Amino acid sequence: xxxxxxxxxxxxxxxxxxxxxxxxxxxxxxxxxxxxxxxxxxxxxxxxxxxxxxxxxxxxxxxxxxxxxxxxxxxxxxxxxxxxxxxxxxxxxxxxxxxxxxxxxxxxxxxxxxxxxxxxxxxxxxxxxxxxxxxxxxxxxxxxxxxxxxxxxxxxxxxxxxxxxxxxxxxxxxxxxxxxxxxxxxxxxx
Amino acid sequence: xxxxxxxxxxxxxxxxxxxxxxxxxxxxxxxxxxxxxxxxxxxxxxxxxxxxxxxxxxxxxxxxxxxxxxxxxxxxxxxxxxxxxxxxxxxxxxxxxxxxxxxxxxxxxxxxxxxxxxxxxxxxxxxxxxxxxxxxxxxxxxxxxxxxxxxxxxxxxxxxxxxxxxxxxxxxxxxxxxxxxxxxxxxxxxxxxxxxxxxxxxxxxxxxxxxxxxxxxxxxxxxxxxxxxxxxxxxxxxxxxxxxxxxxxxxxxxxxxxxxxxxxxxxxxxxxxxxxxxx
Numbered sequence: 001x002x003x004x005x006x007x008x009x010x011x012x013x014x015x016x017x018x019x020x021x022x023x024x025x026x027x028x029x030x031x032x033x034x035x036x037x038x039x040x041x042x043x044x045x046x047x048x049x050x051x052x053x054x055x056x057x058x059x060x061x062x063x064x065x066x067x068x069x070x071x072x073x074x075x076x077x078x079x080x081x082x083x084x085x086x087x088x089x090x091x092x093x094x095x096x097x098x099x100x101x102x103x104x105x106x107x108x109x110x111x112x113x114x115x116x117x118x119x120x121x122x123x124x125x126x127x128x129x130x131x132x133x134x135x136x137x138x139x140x141x142x143x144x145x146x147x148x149x150x151x152x153x154x155x156x157x158x159x160x161x162x163x164x165x166x167x168x169x170x171x172x173x174x175x176x177x178x179x180x181x182x183x184x185x186x187x188x189x190x
Numbered sequence: 191x192x193x194x195x196x197x198x199x200x201x202x203x204x205x206x207x208x209x210x211x212x213x214x215x216x217x218x219x220x221x222x223x224x225x226x227x228x229x230x231x232x233x234x235x236x237x238x239x240x241x242x243x244x245x246x247x248x249x250x251x252x253x254x255x256x257x258x259x260x261x262x263x264x265x266x267x268x269x270x271x272x273x274x275x276x277x278x279x280x281x282x283x284x285x286x287x288x289x290x291x292x293x294x295x296x297x298x299x300x301x302x303x304x305x306x307x308x309x310x311x312x313x314x315x316x317x318x319x320x321x322x323x324x325x326x327x328x329x330x331x332x333x334x335x336x337x338x339x340x341x342x343x344x345x346x347x348x349x350x351x352x353x354x355x356x357x358x359x360x361x362x363x364x365x366x367x368x369x370x371x372x373x374x375x376x377x378x379x380x381x382x383x384x385x386x387x388x389x390x391x392x393x394x395x396x397x398x399x400x401x402x403x404x405x406x407x408x409x410x411x412x413x414x415x416x417x418x419x420x421x422x423x424x425x426x427x428x429x430x431x432x433x434x435x436x437x438x439x440x441x442x443x444x445x446x447x448x449x450x451x452x453x454x455x456x457x458x459x460x461x462x463x464x465x466x467x468x469x
């Protein structure tokens with residue numbers, strides 16, 4: 001698929017936020033949430049260009065809003081889902097061959113030290129976290145099977161938060177770490 | 191795993207019906223909590239892949255779904271680093287329980303021939319026998335030095351098809367160009383061939399191994415390997431899917447990594463041969 005520039009105009013973006021909530025701050029939070037869901041949706045549908053397709057979905061929705069269409073769905077994210085599903089179909093129709101398994105074959109020798117660099121970057125990123133966050137992330141993903149479940153239950157009790165709040169915190173920290181590691185790797189490569 | 195988690199995992203692996211998929215997707219677009227739960231299941235799935243605790247079919251599905259994009263690969267690589275960090279923190283070996291169980295059950299058979307050592311995993315329900323060494327010439331020429339290490343293997347035959355693992359010990363060191371590597375006979379093919387690479391010295395933080403064919407094409411690689419003490423000295427072990435090893439000559443190139451820099455330290459060659467089918 002040709003990568004096309006997706007430009008969300010200021011008018012389109014404003015209209016989009018207004019459709020999400022009358023409070024601009026809450027609308028911004030909803031927007032970020034929908035964008036995150038869209039990226040995951042395309043990844044889980046096996047579309048290689050997930051972020052671009054998410055942008056395309058948002059762009060299409062905002063264009064429709066500018067053209068006068070209204071989101072009638074009670075929850076606007078359902079409307080985004082309907083558009084995203086069409087875009088996923090369109091994307092798959094442009095794919096002549098199924099997605100190819102990229103690993104673990106044919107890796108260039110100069111990539112051999114990537115794992116080491118990644119590990120060191122992770123170390124550095126972990127050190128940037130607040131002690132509580134570092135403790136939480138390492139405890140949350142520690143162990144396997146039943147022990148992992150027991151660990152998480154114990155951790156929620158220890159931190160006096162609900163299991164779903166714990167899960168959310170762990171996800172946020174993990175995402176933060178993943179971004180931090182990628183940025184450091186990019187910096188090393190540049 | 192709860193029933194709900196199981197459904198979410200199957201969704202992520204693409205194992206649900208169209209109706210189920212639509213229901214889950216509509217659900218998580220409308221419900222933030224469900225989306226968070228799905229992300230959590232996804233993270234655990236990636237961790238399970240890295241820990242090698244997924245069932246073979248799920249593992250294959252995972253690779254088809256997640257290792258087809260650079261973002262998916264990056265996520266797996268991140269999980270690998272995180273697991274390594276946690277393993278270092280708790281002082282445990284990052285090897286999976288399944289791998290540990292397999293490793294613990296490996297029976298090492300020392301062949302009387304000089305330099306020849308091979309071990310073979312035995313499972314009670316899957317008897318494996320060994321035979322005397324046979325040394326047919328390699329089917330393809332091994333390239334000239336520096337790829338001239340000698341394989342220290344004896345041929346092995348298995349009686350049944352489902353042997354999970356065959357272990358072979360390789361030592362580095364040059365041989366004369368005319369000398370052929372001793373063949374490794376995999377019949378029927380096991381799922382994995384565990385290759386133990388004997389180190390001349392262990393002075394690196396970690397190691398990386400590449401399996402190459404004689405034309406230098408990289409068939410497989412493994413990183414973040416640690417040296418361990420074995421009866422033969424300090425070794426680095428790798429487990430190669432046996433399907434990557436049709437009859438032919440192979441080279442394992444070992445890299446040492448120190449302070450983030452990799453350098454090639456040894457080559458190990460071996461030959462896989464096929465025997466005529468038994469009647």
